[in-house]
Amino acid sequence: MKKRLILLFAIAMTALVACGSDDASGDGDSDAKELKVVTDAAFAPFEYLEGEEVVGFDADLGKAVLEEAGYTMNFEHVGWENMLLQTEQGEADLAIAGISITDDRKKTYDFSNPYFVSTQMILVPEDSEVTSVEDLKDKTVGVQISTTGDNEASRIFGENSSQIKKYEQVPLAIMAMQSGDVDAVIVDNVVAQEYMKTNPDAGVKGVYDEDSFEVEYYGFMFPKDSKLAGELNEALQEVMDNGTYSEIYKEWFGQEPDLAQLQ
Numbered sequence: 528m529k530k531r532l533i534l535l536f537a538i539a540m541t542a543l544v545a546c547g548s549d550d551a552s553g554d555g556d557s558d559a560k561e562l563k564v565v566t567d568a569a570f571a572p573f574e575y576l577e578g579e580e581v582v583g584f585d586a587d588l589g590k591a592v593l594e595e596a597g598y599t600m601n602f603e604h605v606g607w608e609n610m611l612l613q614t615e616q617g618e619a620d621l622a623i624a625g626i627s628i629t630d631d632r633k634k635t636y637d638f639s640n641p642y643f644v645s646t647q648m649i650l651v652p653e654d655s656e657v658t659s660v661e662d663l664k665d666k667t668v669g670v671q672i673s674t675t676g677d678n679e680a681s682r683i684f685g686e687n688s689s690q691i692k693k694y695e696q697v698p699l700a701i702m703a704m705q706s707g708d709v710d711a712v713i714v715d716n717v718v719a720q721e722y723m724k725t726n727p728d729a730g731v732k733g734v735y736d737e738d739s740f741e742v743e744y745y746g747f748m749f750p751k752d753s754k755l756a757g758e759l760n761e762a763l764q765e766v767m768d769n770g771t772y773s774e775i776y777k778e779w780f781g782q783e784p785d786l787a788q789l790q
C-alpha cells in the first residue's frame with residue numbers, strides 16, 4: 528500500500544515537472560507573453576465594460592497590435608487615476624484609454640505614434656443657450672479629473688477655479704449635469720457623440736467650438752523608457768499598413784479612417 532502511494536506520488540511529480548518545463552521552454556504562439564494593459568473602461572466607444580470584459584475600439588486595436596508584436600493582451604479596467612499611477616510606476620506594461628499625447632505627459636511617460644484624432648466638445652442640456660466656450664464663462668463645468676478636458680477647463684476658468692467640478696469618470700460628470708449640479712461637461716468629441724447616440728432621450732446636445740479647442744491625438748502610453756514602446760510602435764504601423772486598423776475602425780465607426788491625418 529505504501530509503495531503504491533509513493534509510486535503515485537512520483538508519477539504526479541513527474542507530470543507536474545513536465546508541465547512546468549513545457550511552459551517555460553515553449554515559445555510558440557500559445558506561449559505568447561501576456562502584457563498587462565490598463566484602462567478606464569467608462570469611455571465608450573473606446574473602452575467600456577460588457578459584463579466583466581473590456582470592449583471597444585481600443586480593445587480591438589490593442590489586441591491586434593499586441594498580437595502583431597507576438598503578445599497577448601490582458602486588458603484591465605483599473606480606473607483613470609489608478610491607470611496613470613500604475614503606468615508611471617511600471618506596474619502595468621502600458622495603458623490604452625483614449626489617452627491624448629501631451630507635452631506634459633511626455634515628461635512622465637512614453638507614447639506610441641498617434642492612432643486617433645480627437646478634440647474636446649461641450650455637452651449641455653438641450654435647452655441650454657451655450658453655443659461657445661465664451662458662453663461658459665459664468666457657468667460651471669464638469670470634467671473627468673486629470674484629463675485634457677480638465678486642462679481645457681483650467682485654461683478657461685483658471686486653475687483651481689470653483690467653476691470646475693472634477694469627477695472620477697466621464698459618465699459621473701454627465702450625470703451631474705443632468706441633475707443640475709453643473710451646467711456643462713467638457714469631454715472628447717467622439718465620446719460625447721456616442722453618448723448622445725446611445726441615449727437619444729437624455730436631453731443633452733453637443734456644442735463644438737473649433738476655435739477654442741485644439742486637435743488632440745491618442746497614443747498608447749508606456750512607462751518612461753519602456754523597451755516595449757518601440758516594438759509596439761512598429762506593430763501599430765504594420766497594423767495601419769496592412770488594413771487591420773481600417774477594418775477595426777470601420778467596425779466601430781462605420782466609415783473609412785483618414786489615415787493621412789495620423790501620419
Ligand code: ARG
Nearest residue numbers: 567570624625626627674675
Ligand atoms: N483624451 C482625454 C485625455 O487624455 C480623455 C481620456 C479619458 N479616457 C478614459 N478612458 N476615461 O486626457
